Amino acid sequence: MRPISFIVALTLVAIASPIAAQGFKPTKPIEFVTHTGPGGGGDVLARAIAGAMEKEKLMPVRMQVLNKTGGGGHTAMSYLVEKRGDTHTIAVFTGLWFTNPLMRPEANITLKDLTPLVRLVLEPAMLAVKNDAPYKTLKDFIDAAKQNPGQLKQSAGSIGARDWVVRQLLMKNTGASWAYISFPGGGERIAALLGGHVNIMLIEPQEAGEHIRAGNMRVLAAISEQRLPAFPSAPTLKEAGFDVPNVPQPRGILAPPGIPAEAVAYWEDLFAKFVKTPSWRKILEDGLFEDGFQRSAELNKFIDQYSETTRGILREGGIKVVR
Amino acid sequence: MEVIVYLLQGFAVALSPLNLMWCFIGCFLGTVIGILPGLGPAATIAMLLPLTFKMDPTGAVIMLAGIYYGSKYGGSTTSILLNVPGESASVVTCIDGYQMAKRGRAGAALGIAAIASFIAGTVGVLGLMLVAPPLAKFALSFSSPEYFALMCLGLAMVVLLAGESMTKALLAMLVGLWIAGMGTDLFTSTSRFTFGNAEMLDGIDFVVVAIGVFALGEVLGNMEGRSGTQMLPVPKGLRNLLPTWQDLKDCRFAFFNGSVIGFLIGVLPGAGSTIASFISYGIEKAVSRHPEKFGTGVVEGVAAPEGANNAETGGAMVPLLTLGIPGSGTTAILLAAFILWGLRPGPLMIQDNPTLFWGLVASMYIGNVMLLVLNLPLVPLFAQILRLPAYVLYPAIFGISIVGVYSTSSSLFDVWMLGAFGLIGYAMRKLEYPSAPLILGFVLGDGMERALRQSLMMSQGDLSILVSRPISATMLFLTVLILVAPLFKKANAWRVRALG
């Protein structure tokens, strides 16, 4: 090779290597997929994260929230599968993405078919009753349920949802039993409780906040590891004397299958930085979430463990597990 | 009387130039959205949400509310002119509205729709302002047994919508119930009638069924003929371009009916404007002196449902603003918007934010006036659409139907379903099955089954819960009355014939 071309080649290699070593960086707007419609849990969180990312200037590009509703999360999951290898698409997952494929034969995509990136939060819940109910503690309610099996009623989501899991665990642990009545939306569940048509419900702290402040609802217990700072007087299940495992509602980020390792590393590091920012702290506070940050390695283990536990609880409750 | 003071303060807020502008933008956008089939206020509000972060919350909620009730004004336009329901609640308007257009009275129909919407919308705001807190309490006393009874009452409307053959009407309704049941069972997450298809997990969208059966069914029916020129007679003369004084007189009860029914049903979380329109239409027909004319193009048949679906927006704001409980898909997004803006929707929201609440109420009055002023002059303009020859208009309807369905879910599967329902709609026309009962069954089926099962879960299998509670017992009694009344009439007629 002539000297000059050799030098040119060497220079080119010298320039190229740092770029290659830098790994992945997004170059166009990111599609941020959520399975809920606008205003739903996943959507609100996605928008909050997108807004905070912009504020903290952690990314060179924008995040655009895309709603892919339907099928209990299946539509969003199959959209991600379609986007195989696309490094500019990520999604918010919730507990539903775990349980839906376990119960429905048509929901044939599981979390393992996608690329889990990080777990962000664990959403606690609370057991609440109407303010004029005769139960001051969870024990009161359980005792009343034991005395009148099947008479007391809980307004809740569908079978397999967290409300149901908590009920199954508590009923097994205490031997009490009470009715489980499904309502399609949080608004209707709250209306049923406030109207006195049901006795108890599982409610997210954010939904409950205002009703408790107005004095219409009372909290019996918190479903979380620690007491909730916003409701310091509510004991956790363990503190209330019930030895049942905590049932958190995990939320995190994942990506389509088949993306390169540098992209995974980029996203993990990005979110690791993100959860240390003050904007994120504010999101945690406003949403009354518990910080549950996990990187992909831990997250994959969590997924296996959570799915296995859920399978067990479903089977015990007499629900067919298809996967 | 402090209400007056608050209201005046609210007007002071609402009449500020900036808020007036937001109100106008919202109303205008809402009307456009309502006219376009498929695209609904919920999706539009969701799209605009990020833009509202930089705005003052009062202005933002004024604009979004304007979109919400503005869309109810626009929804009647395509229903009347093209038999394409612009919005799910406008389905009932198609029944008499389109027939009026066929008789050359499209302008009158559009005008009556706008006027009924104005009156009912205003009544709705009045209701929100005056009786919101006690009404919210009343709403809470409604639970599954009452909802079940309400749905039964709605389904009894089938009897009133039946037309010639009761058997066929009932069969259509049953098919509607079946289609409603397709998808995932709420309680057990069992998949029903999904034919193994993941896209069917959520069932079939209302827009697909309504546009397919009504619009495409009608268009395919018209394809039989060969003439490609005029489709519907263009309204000539002021009598047909706008409603006459006689029309307004005829609709006196319809205005009242639509406003009250729409508002009351709107207050109940979960009951929608479609149910309100059907029940209002049914009541109008039941008390009319010429019930057999309904379905052929009577003004009251347009005024009642249009009023109902507008008053419903005022009603839906009641649980949202007084309890923080969303009553429908659109109010759920408004709720999320409140949270995103840092407001705390709940029982204390009005107390904590009187400026917002009263400013909103005042702007809803202003908005209704704006919409009337916007829509009435547009009526003769819209009626000119009918000048287009059939060979231009019908392909356009096909196109609008496809785009309308695709815009709601971006799913080609839904467009296929639209085609299938178009064929079903055509078949129903040829076989003389009425389509309104099918839509009614479809709208109510899901809610009715859910309410029944919830009620039986509450009472542990005891059916008497439905009659032991006063409200549900009353409604069930009314249902039975409506169902047996025609039998009495028939028995009476038979007796008269036998004697004579």
Next chain:
Amino acid sequence: MAKSGDIVSGAVLAGLGVFIIVEARGWEYAGPDGPGPGFFPLWYGVCMVALSVLLVAMSLAQRASVPAEPVNWREIGRALAAWAGLALCVGFLKILGFLLAFGLFTFFLVAVMYRRPLGTAAAVSVGAALGFYLLFPLALNVALPIGKLGF
């Protein structure tokens, strides 16, 4: 059309009713908590069968006294042809995209169904496609189905 159609449609609906009943039997009729997913479908399936049998019976009885009206198959054929065009249009949406598929469908409707001159047909189809393009993606930011050709 009415009478003979009734017998056919009644039979079809009876068949549908039977299908519904069979499917409903596969689900829980009544669980420990209340009626299951099989409860409602079973009942409306039964009603469907009962009513359709009634319909068939009534029209058989009437048929004896009133002669059936002749069926105008030509008209129905035209309507079905239009529907076939629609089905093809929908089928090609994925490949050709809305604008092209709809343009072709409009051309078919105007030229073949309405027997307008080809020039008019071309004008209407191009005009309609353009109109949709201007109104939906441009003015309203509503996405139209996009085909393999990129638009």
